[in-house]
Amino acid sequence: MRAFDYIRAETLEQALLELGCPDSRALAGGTSLVDLMKLGVEAPARLVDIGSLPLAAITLGQSALSIGALASNSEIASNETVERLFPAVSQAILAGASGQIRNMASLAGNLMQRTRCPYFRSTDWPCNKRQPGSGCTAASGSNAHHAVLGVSASCMAVNPSDLAVALLALDAEVHLVGPSGPRSVPISQFYLLPAETPEIETVLRPGELITQVVLPRSNLAAASTYLKLRGRASYEFASASIASAILVEGGAVREVAIALGGLGVVPWRDRTAEAELIGKAIGRQSIERYCDALLAAASPTKDNAYKLDLARGAIHRCLDPDRARDDVTARGSSPE
Numbered sequence: 001m002r003a004f005d006y007i008r009a010e011t012l013e014q015a016l017l018e019l020g021c022p023d024s025r026a027l028a029g030g031t032s033l034v035d036l037m038k039l040g041v042e043a044p045a046r047l048v049d050i051g052s053l054p055l056a057a058i059t060l061g062q063s064a065l066s067i068g069a070l071a072s073n074s075e076i077a078s079n080e081t082v083e084r085l086f087p088a089v090s091q092a093i094l095a096g097a098s099g100q101i102r103n104m105a106s107l108a109g110n111l112m113q114r115t116r117c118p119y120f121r122s123t124d125w126p127c128n129k130r131q132p133g134s135g136c137t138a139a140s141g142s143n144a145h146h147a148v149l150g151v152s153a154s155c156m157a158v159n160p161s162d163l164a165v166a167l168l169a170l171d172a173e174v175h176l177v178g179p180s181g182p183r184s185v186p187i188s189q190f191y192l193l194p195a196e197t198p199e200i201e202t203v204l205r206p207g208e209l210i211t212q213v214v215l216p217r218s219n220l221a222a223a224s225t226y227l228k229l230r231g232r233a234s235y236e237f238a239s240a241s242i243a244s245a246i247l248v249e250g251g252a253v254r255e256v257a258i259a260l261g262g263l264g265v266v267p268w269r270d271r272t273a274e275a276e277l278i279g280k281a282i283g284r285q286s287i288e289r290y291c292d293a294l295l296a297a298a299s300p301t302k303d304n305a306y307k308l309d310l311a312r313g314a315i316h317r318c319l320d321p322d323r324a325r326d327d328v329t330a331r332g333s334s335p336e
């Protein structure tokens with residue numbers, strides 16, 4: 001592990017000043033960054049600890065909920081307002097990591113965590129994301145857990161954040177502050193496709209910090225849920241996941257929001273595919289049309305093509321009321 005300077009920022013102004021120095025990196029809970037530094041994957045010269053900045057508040061306003069960048073994943077998941085008005089957020093967090101990690105992990109750190117591609121996490125292999133221009137070992141190697149949507153010849157690594165998927169379905173805005181002042185970006189524009197530059201993952205500029213995420217209140221958000229399919233029941237990243245919310249009026253879909261995890265190089269949402277559902281009755285046919293539109297652009301390999309079926313299954317399970325009732329019956333409870 002490379003030696004580094006450690007600076008504890010006492011104020012936001014100091015943090016921004018320190019982050020302006022070359023090769024500096026913000027440190028929040030450290031559950032991702034320190035891990036990668038131990039592996040030799042990340043090697044910043046300076047760590048700016050932002051952990052004591054006053055950026056952890058969760059505040060409900062008339063039209064939106066604001067969650068501070070340093071609110072811990074545990075605090076967010078167990079917040080009564082989040083559970084009630086944005087249930088997919090709470091469920092997505094609880095589907096990830098472990099209790100201990102969620103206690104340390106911050107909102108911003110979760111959104112900025114890097115891929116779990118094993119070739120990225122080991123310095124023994126070529127990897128365009130870790131070392132631009134070195135090649136993508138996953139393309140010809142083991143890629144069963146890699147992305148089927150948004151991939152490029154340069155990189156096919158999945159974005160690992162469960163929380164980002166829920167925030168994408170709920171139209172969150174990411175608030176940033178940096179040397180040129182504050183700005184905000186819809187989360188749908190926060191993550192970048194790998195294209196030729198997989199090492200550039202977000203629109204965050206050098207020296208910028210996430211300060212908060214703002215979630216608009218709506219009936220749709222209050223109806224949201226999160227389903228995660230994974231190789232084992234806990235402590236595992238998504239093979240496929242879905243944050244969904246649907247409002248039906250007079251038997252037809254009035255509003256819908258669906259975001260997917262585990263499938264894309266970025267948290268994935270396709271509003272054109274969602275439009276297939278608007279005005280239709282929810283049933284197997286309309287859901288299949290949504291799935292066809294969503295997955296038309298997929299480019300699976302022979303090892304990860306199973307994700308297409310997994311995604312269809314997850315989407316049916318979340319959206320189809322009959323299927324949901326079947327699931328409950330299969331577990332032995334009587335449906336309401």
Ligand SMILES: Cc1cc2nc3c(=O)[nH]c(=O)nc-3n(C[C@H](O)[C@H](O)[C@H](O)COP(=O)(O)OP(=O)(O)OC[C@H]3O[C@@H](n4cnc5c(N)ncnc54)[C@H](O)[C@@H]3O)c2cc1C
Pocket residue numbers: 025026027028029030031032033034035050069073095096097098101104105106107108109110111112113160161162163204208209210211235236237238
């Ligand atoms: C064993 C294990 C299992 C896990 N399982 C899951 C899972 O199933 N699902 C899931 O979603 N996650 C999972 N995680 C990831 C976990 O959620 C992240 O490690 C955690 O959220 C990172 O938060 P942190 O505060 O510790 O970030 P840090 O490690 O402190 O930072 C991570 C990155 O974020 C940057 N950063 C931090 N704060 C800011 C800010 N305010 N502005 C700009 N950049 C910032 C840092 O510079 C760094 O690049 C798992 C982690 C582990 C170790």
Ligand code: SF4
Pocket residue numbers: 115117118119120126127128129130135136137138139146154155156157198
């Ligand atoms: S998929 Fe991306 S992260 Fe994985 S080896 Fe290829 S370039 Fe690296």
